[in-house]
Amino acid sequence: MATHLDLEEQEQLDQLKHFWNTYGTLITSIVLLxxxxxxxxxxxxxxxxxxxxxxxxxxxxxxxxxxxxxxARIALVLDDMKKRFAGTTYAQQAGLLVAKTLYxxxxxxxxRAELExxxxxxxxxxxxxxxxxxxxxxxxxxxxxxxxxxxxxxxVPKEFEPLVADRKGDIYLAQGKRAEAQTEYRKAWxxxxxxxxxxxxxxxxxNAVGVDPKSLAPxxxxxxxxxKTP
Numbered sequence: 738m739a740t741h742l743d744l745e746e747q748e749q750l751d752q753l754k755h756f757w758n759t760y761g762t763l764i765t766s767i768v769l770l771x772x773x774x775x776x777x778x779x780x781x782x783x784x785x786x787x788x789x790x791x792x793x794x795x796x797x798x799x800x801x802x803x804x805x806x807x808x809a810r811i812a813l814v815l816d817d818m819k820k821r822f823a824g825t826t827y828a829q830q831a832g833l834l835v836a837k838t839l840y841x842x843x844x845x846x847x848x849r850a851e852l853e854x855x856x857x858x859x860x861x862x863x864x865x866x867x868x869x870x871x872x873x874x875x876x877x878x879x880x881x882x883x884x885x886x887x888x889x890x891x892x893v894p895k896e897f898e899p900l901v902a903d904r905k906g907d908i909y910l911a912q913g914k915r916a917e918a919q920t921e922y923r924k925a926w927x928x929x930x931x932x933x934x935x936x937x938x939x940x941x942x943x944n945a946v947g948v949d950p951k952s953l954a955p956x957x958x959x960x961x962x963x964x965k966t967p
Contacts, residue, residue, distance in 0.1 A: 792818070792827040799831045803838040808847075811835055819854070829855050829864040833871070840875060849875055856888075866897040873904050882912050899928030903939055910946065919946050926953055 795818050802810045815835050822828050832855040840848035852875070855868035869888045876885035885908050889901050906921035922943050929936040940950045 788822065789825065789827075792822040792825045795822065796827040796831050799834065803834055806838070806842065808839070808842065808844070811838065815851075823858060824860060826861060826864070829859045829861065832859075833864070833867060836868075836871065845875060845879065862894050863897070866893040866901075869893070870897070870900055870904055873908070877904075877908050877911060880911070882908055899925045899939075900935075902928065903935075903942075906942060910942075915946055919943075919948050922946060923948065923953060926950055 795814065799811065799814050799818065802814055815831055818828050818831050832851045836848040836851035836855070839845075839851065849872060852868045852872040856865050856872060859865045859868065873885040873888040876882075876888065886905065889905055889908075893901055902921045902924035906918045906925060909915075909917035909921060922939055926936060926939045926943060929939065943950050943953075
């Protein structure tokens with residue numbers, strides 16, 4: 738009986754050796770590949786979290802520097818942010834923040850340069866749209882009307898379309914193009930939600946160009962019920 742078991746075990750062992758000789762290399766490769774992918778994934782997650790933490794810390798420094806109003810320091814820290822973390826939302830937010838700070842300090846050219854950087858390099862289309870809207874506003878203030886309108890060409894996320902129309906209306910109105918301004922303000926008013934605070938501002942603009950916002954409201958028709966048959 739013992740001999741029978743020994744022979745059976747030996748046969749199983751021989752089969753196992755044959756299987757391993759045939760598929761062992763493939764199995765090892767797959768195991769190493771899976772293990773490597775797992776390690777790489779965890780490493781990438783760690784790297785991503787670490788990178789985000791560093792970018793966040795640098796953004797905090799930019800905020801403090803902006804509040805202190807040190808233009809030279811702002812430029813230095815922002816340049817560091819762009820070089821190391823250009824693909825993060827922190828870099829996009831920093832660009833918008835620095836642009837606002839520079840504009841308030843009277844450095845319109847510097848502000849526009851930062852807004853252009855965000856508009857060209859932002860990964861998030863929302864940040865791109867914000868940068869273009871603000872750039873158009875600054876160009877409008879500088880009476881560069883054609884350049885301002887160019888910033889508003891091209892597609893934007895749907896939620897920004899009413900804001901783009903409103904900004905176009907401002908530019909056309911500044912150019913004395915009343916009819917074009919009316920058209921854009923109508924688009925803005927229609928696109929904004931009924932409870933939007935910004936819509937009230939657009940209503941003021943519509944009234945200023947001779948358009949009654951009430952005339953834009955959809956007409957609700959009520960179909961009378963059919964008389965009951967006795």
